[in-house]
Amino acid sequence: MGGRSEEEQRLRTLVLLRRVRDRIDRAYAEPLDVESLARWIGFxxxxxxxxxxxxxxxxxxxYLMTRRIERAMTLLRRGDLSVTEVCSAVGYGSLGTFTTRFTELVGMSPGRYRREGPPPLSGLPGIITMRVTRPIRNREVLRPTSE
Structure with a gap:
C-alpha cells in the first residue's frame, strides 16, 4: 500500500507544479521569484x-526567463514599442539584464531583432514555426560527442 500513497503524493506534486507553471505563464511580467512561488504552494x-x-x-x-523572452520577441516583432518599453512590459527592471538575456537566448540583441526580425519561415505550419523560433538556452544546444 506504500506505493499507492507515493503515487498519490507524486500526482499531488505534479498538480502543484502545474499551478506554478500556469502562474508563470500568466504573470510573467510581475515580479516573480522562486521563493514566493515556493511559499505559494507550500514548498x-x-x-x-x-x-x-x-x-x-x-x-x-x-522557465520564467524563457517566457519573458518569448513575449519580448512577439512585442519586438510588432514594432510599436521601443526596446526599453518591451523590457519593462515583460517584467525586467534593468535594460542591461534584459539585453544580455535576450541576446543569450535569441542570438541577437533586442534592437537588432526589432529591426531585422527573425529569419523568414514561410510555408511552415504554425506549430513548427513556434518551435523553431523558441529561444534556446546554451545548455540545450546539442554538442557532438566524440567517441
Missing part, C-alpha cells in the same frame, strides 16, 4: 526547483 525554494526541473527539464527561474 521550500530548493524543493520547488528540484521538482520543477525534474518534471519540466528546466528550473522555474529559467
Amino acid at each position: 521550500s525554494a530548493g524543493h520547488l526547483s528540484r521538482e520543477f526541473t525534474a518534471a519540466y527539464g528546466e528550473s522555474p527561474y529559467s
